[in-house]
Amino acid sequence: MASAIMEQAPELALDLPDLMVAENGKKRPNQGLLTAFGFMLGQGIEVLRYGLDRASPDAAATVAELERRLLEMGRAGRLDPALLLVVLQHYGAAKLPPGDGLRELMAGLMERAEEFGRQPQPGAGPGAHFADLVRETGGDPFLIHGEMARFGHALPEEHRTAMAHAGLNAEQAAMREAGIGWLLDEGAMVRAAALDSLAGLAENGAISPVMLRRLIFLRNWLPEGERPGLDAVVQTCRRKDVTCAPLPQATIVDVAASGIDGAGAQSFFVLVKEGRKHAVASLLVKFGAGIPDAWVQHGLSKREADAFLMRIEQEVELFDASAPHLAAVLAHFLAIGLEAGKAPPFGLLDFVETAGLSAVNPGRVSVDGLIGSLLEAIPPARRKPASANKAVKASALWAEDYAFTDHWFEDDEDVNQALSAKKRMSDAKRMDLLLADILPARRLRWAEIIGWTAALLRQEEANEDWPAFALVAAELRGDRPLAEIPVMARIAWASVEAWKHRGGGKRGQGRS
Structure with a gap:
């Protein structure tokens, strides 16, 4: 219902931050109402992002007005960091980058706050937070980076740069493994900082065999001008006798794909047997954009995996696919993304490894x-x-x-x-x-x-x-x-x- 309303009138999103601020300012805020407002805002932002994809001036004007109102509320002291973070995370979920003004506002609010949840202020001794994050995610580097990127999406590039440096130089191995994901950040400054930190790790022999394999895998996913820097890191690792970890054994049970919709988007789903458990790996490709999303759900029983795919098939028409076809699609849309200046998500590495695909390099098919x-x-x-x-x-x-x-x-x-x-x-x-x-x-x-x-x-x-x-x-x-x-x-x-x-x-x- 909310989706339909926001699709018809995405400009309603303009009033939702005021409603959220008013409710949040009460002695006993109604959390259910705040969640509902947030959900509707997220739906509205997603519709607006779709409008921007279509070069809609109405959508562009509404997004600009939403950002203007948020900035006005922030400068007037009506927004606290937690609430603004919720708003900006909806931007991230909709794949809509917030404007520099909103990111600067977020950074300023954080700096003024004495304490902000469990999130670290960039450069402010993140060791305890990293330990908590590793524990909460079970040490999964893709989940760790997902959390860091979700938060970092709301911050200016220089703050994400600090996050990349801190993560790659953390004492926890899982944090360093997750730090590879910063090589795929939208900001050139962030990517450069990640490469610099990786070069230092390589010299100190602190890059693990799994990290080395992943660096080699994503080498051709980077902009061409940044590949020599990564090549130097790999060469240093080899000089230090770091062995490249082999790919995990994967037994593909099924590969399915949706049809291509009118926006040029298509989803793939791969069911993989991992020992006694199963995993479902998902990939989203889009004409003109490349690979917007990729994720894996590990640790499922066969019954859970089948039920998961059944729910998807109830919503989306699926067709049998194959690993070779999937590899061809991956190569093509990696190339599309590179041409569009859009890096793939870090989760694509998890997808490729889980599906047992050998190195996937960009290769556009005319x-x-x-x-x-x-x-x-x-x-x-x-x-x-x-x-x-x-x-x-x-x-x-x-x-x-x-x-x-x-x-x-x-x-x-x-x-x-x-x-x-x-x-x-x-x-x-x-x-x-x-x-x-x-x-x-x-x-x-x-x-x-x-x-x-x-x-x-x-x-x-x-x-x-x-x-x-x-x-x-x-x-x-x-x-x-x-x-x-x-x-x-x-x-x-x-x-x-x-x-x-x-x-x-x-x-x-x-x-x-």
């Missing part, structure tokens, strides 16, 4: 290369023009068998402006407008999405539809008019419906 490899796998008799025509015609019915294609649509500011240009226009004419003026420039994007969909469906042993998807992707790389490709007409129709859903059909300037 759209034409992808489609070409798919066409080569189709018997020549099924690649003739008559087969292509049949596949194109059949695309009208894809949504009946593949529900995720029902969510294929365009929803950005260009679409909003095109559809809002004329107040009186039938839906049919709006569809024609998109097919003529907007979608032609996006043929490559949809050829790529449909091509990767074909590659996924090809992994299913009994699937007979993947050649049709491949043929339609090939047609999109040709000159067949979009109006003659039913799936593109359906995408145009769904785009109009999405625009109307966001208010476009009710006012002259619809929300994008």
Whole structure:
């Protein structure tokens, strides 16, 4: 319910910090109400981040106003560090970086506070906190870094730099192992500090065999200019006779993947047997963004793992995949992320190790290369023009068998402006407008999405539809008019419906 409300009116997020501050200031704050306000704020921020992805000026204006109000409240002394941290952690959960002003405000509030929960003030003797964190996480470096990064997301780059230095020079081995994650921070200063600390550890022989393996693994995940520094660390380790730990033995039980949604996002789930226990590893990839998220749930019984995957399948349509297909997807989206200047999450190392994948390096697959490899796998008799025509015609019915294609649509500011240009226009004419003026420039994007969909469906042993998807992707790389490709007409129709859903059909300037 809250998600639907915030999706319709994300600007409601503007009032929630005031409500949270008012409730928090009471003698006996209602924790349930505070949690509800926080949840709604998180939902609103996520919707706004989605709007920013679509270059929505409405979303950009709302985010700017939210930050302005938070800064005003902070400067007026109405925000305490704990409450602001909650707000900024919602920014982190939504993958929306807070502005520098909010991070500076957070740092200033922390410095003025005499005591702030169990979080350390950067540079203020974090040993006791590190010991607590290691104990609470069972020494899992990925959980440790997740906690540190969740907190660090709210702080300026120089504070995260101090956190990286402190973690990598901690006396606890688990903290040092977790410190590798700072190499993937968004801030160049943080990454440089992490490399500098690792160089010192290498000289002192304090890099473990597992750390060395992980450094080698993520070497090509770094910006090209930062790789020589990591190479020097690895060379020092080898000079010090540090052996590289082998990958843990992994027995993959199952690999499944969702379809690709209209935003270009796709999830993978890998069920792995780890001794007597099981693990579920999850990966999120996204066109144009790379790899936004990766995590692993370890220590599950077979029953717990099966129940976990069953819950996912109740919410998302899943398809059989394979380890080779997963490796190809990983390599492709690592390259996409590097090109976009977005590092993968540290949890990707946990995912790769758990799945037993050998070194995964960035390797972009061109759209034409992808489609070409798919066409080569189709018997020549099924690649003739008559087969292509049949596949194109059949695309009208894809949504009946593949529900995720029902969510294929365009929803950005260009679409909003095109559809809002004329107040009186039938839906049919709006569809024609998109097919003529907007979608032609996006043929490559949809050829790529449909091509990767074909590659996924090809992994299913009994699937007979993947050649049709491949043929339609090939047609999109040709000159067949979009109006003659039913799936593109359906995408145009769904785009109009999405625009109307966001208010476009009710006012002259619809929300994008």
